[in-house]
Amino acid sequence: MANSVQTALDHEAAEVTGASAAPGVEHAGTEHAEPMLLGFAPPVAVVSTSMIVLLAILVWKGVPKLIATGLDTKIAEIKAQLAEAKTLRAEAEALRKEYADKIAGAEHDAAEMLDHARHEAQAIIAKAETDVAEVIVRRERMAQDKIGAAELAAVTQLRAQAAAAAAAAAKGLIASNHSATADKALVDQAIAGI
Template sequence: MDATFWAFISLILFLALLVYVKVPGMVAKALDERADRIRRELEDARVLREEAQQLLAEYQRKRHEAEKEAAELVSAAQREAESIVADAKEKTEEYVARRTKLAEQKIAQAERDAVNEVRARAVDVAVAAAGKILSDTVDGSASGVLFDQSLAQLKAKMN
């Protein structure tokens, strides 16, 4: 009996011991558990991937909505700015028109005041001249009466 025979017998006894101790079952069980764990991890990864895709789609939808809302806000702001500019222009034009009208009224009043002042001075000068002429031509007592009458008539015509 040579060494090869004893090596073969040792191998058979070793394999029998492994089967007796149920090593192949334990290896199969460990492999099955590992396969189940990998299967669960793959399922979890698939679920996470689907959730990630749903979140991505939701965020893209929200981004599109936000872009649309931002465009609407910009458009509304532009319309409001145009409205404010139009209102400001209209109010400015109204203000300028009011100020122009007020200035024209002040100028017209100043003209009337100047004309009335010139007339009043002309009347004063005319009355003074008439009084001087009357006092030179008429005696003292008659000139006073004539002067008072003339002055009363002129004042009546002025009013």
């Protein structure tokens, strides 16, 4: 075994210097001797053994239990956060529904108010038209009454003027046609008729 280690060392030294390792020693191509730990264990065995020892120490100290506990705690936190998120989502959905209902109610109320305002406006317009028609009829009646009163006053005034004119004309006729002797005959005739 010592020979193979020596040959490997010579071979490496020859590669570095570019010379042949030893006279009469042939190069075996790319074959190298595998290093050994303390001359009996290859590095793969050492690494495997140290990993097994490390894992055993970790199991002995309870590291998997700590990791599982940490993961369980983290899972519990995530579940709590998910439950809180579900609760918040449900509350948000309830608020959204409530506000949607309020908006729909407000739109319905606004439509009802608008319809009510239209009906009131139509009622006011109808009442105003009725009132205007009544005022027009009343004014026409008042105008006709004034015209009738004016006609009556004019007729009365004309009658009074005609009566005054007739009385003046009769007075003039009587004064011109009657004398004292004619009056005496009329008075005698009136007394005789009694």
